[in-house]
Amino acid sequence: MSSVATTTSDPVVDGAVQVDGTVQQEEPHHMEQIVERAAEELADASADDILRWATNTFGERICVTSSMTDAVIIHMASAVAPGIDVVFLDTGYHFAETIGTRDAVSAVYPVNLISITPSRTVAEQDAELGPRLYGRNPDLCCYLRKVEPLERALSRYDAWITGVRRDETVERRDARVVEWDARREMVKVNPIAGWSAKQVDDYIADNSILVNPLVYDGYPSIGCATCTRQVAPGENPRSGRWAGTGKTECGIHL
Numbered sequence: 001m002s003s004v005a006t007t008t009s010d011p012v013v014d015g016a017v018q019v020d021g022t023v024q025q026e027e028p029h030h031m032e033q034i035v036e037r038a039a040e041e042l043a044d045a046s047a048d049d050i051l052r053w054a055t056n057t058f059g060e061r062i063c064v065t066s067s068m069t070d071a072v073i074i075h076m077a078s079a080v081a082p083g084i085d086v087v088f089l090d091t092g093y094h095f096a097e098t099i100g101t102r103d104a105v106s107a108v109y110p111v112n113l114i115s116i117t118p119s120r121t122v123a124e125q126d127a128e129l130g131p132r133l134y135g136r137n138p139d140l141c142c143y144l145r146k147v148e149p150l151e152r153a154l155s156r157y158d159a160w161i162t163g164v165r166r167d168e169t170v171e172r173r174d175a176r177v178v179e180w181d182a183r184r185e186m187v188k189v190n191p192i193a194g195w196s197a198k199q200v201d202d203y204i205a206d207n208s209i210l211v212n213p214l215v216y217d218g219y220p221s222i223g224c225a226t227c228t229r230q231v232a233p234g235e236n237p238r239s240g241r242w243a244g245t246g247k248t249e250c251g252i253h254l
């Protein structure tokens with residue numbers, strides 16, 4: 001943990017150690033206390049207010065992570081904090097449409113887009129561990145191509161912003177708008193944790209948000225091309241991810 005300068009006067013963070021008007025973040029347990037207060041006080045706040053608190057509190061040591069399914073969170077965060085870092089995991093297995101959406105996001109929104117790549121190329125992974133690891137051991141493949149690269153990317157931040165929603169999966173049903181990410185010893189901010197899919201759709205329509213074109217072709221939740229299939233109308237939107245394997249999460253949000 002390092003020092004984070006912020007000029008906020010948000011009452012949520014008034015309990016933080018104040019040094020000449022800055023918030024000094026020291027030990028993880030101290031951050032946990034800030035998170036607990038914020039989670040309670042912001043539980044029913046608007047996504048904008050949650051983002052304002054987060055970006056005021058963490059300054060440049062916060063980023064957005066995005067799978068490039070849509071740019072809802074990116075639009076909101078970049079309106080509150082223009083120039084904010086947006087981290088994208090370029091696994092090497094993405095649909096061309098996802099890479100195109102990433103490039104469009106970078107061109108349209110005032111963000112600093114950061115593409116993170118795994119330590120091995122797909123060819124190197126195939127040579128070392130055999131081809132199509134995603135079919136034989138998707139947990140290891142996700143670890144190598146998503147979890148580990150994200151850990152590396154997040155190590156330079158004190159907080160990260162996600163588009164996680166409680167109604168997406170069983171594993172996400174207890175997600176709070178502000179959480180202590182104990183594994184990474186950092187703060188996780190989920191501004192739309194309480195939103196429904198309809199709220200997301202309405203926000204996209206009302207604000208002309210960039211959306212991955214695959215969404216309109218039966219892919220409401222988009223991961224690697226190798227592990228994402230189309231879903232039928234009315235099916236669980238995430239049922240197209242790792243279909244038939246029992247796997248529902250890549251490990252990033254666990």
Ligand code: SF4
Nearest residue numbers: 134141142145224227
């Ligand atoms: S989603 Fe599939 S291809 Fe992508 S990292 Fe995970 S297992 Fe590998």
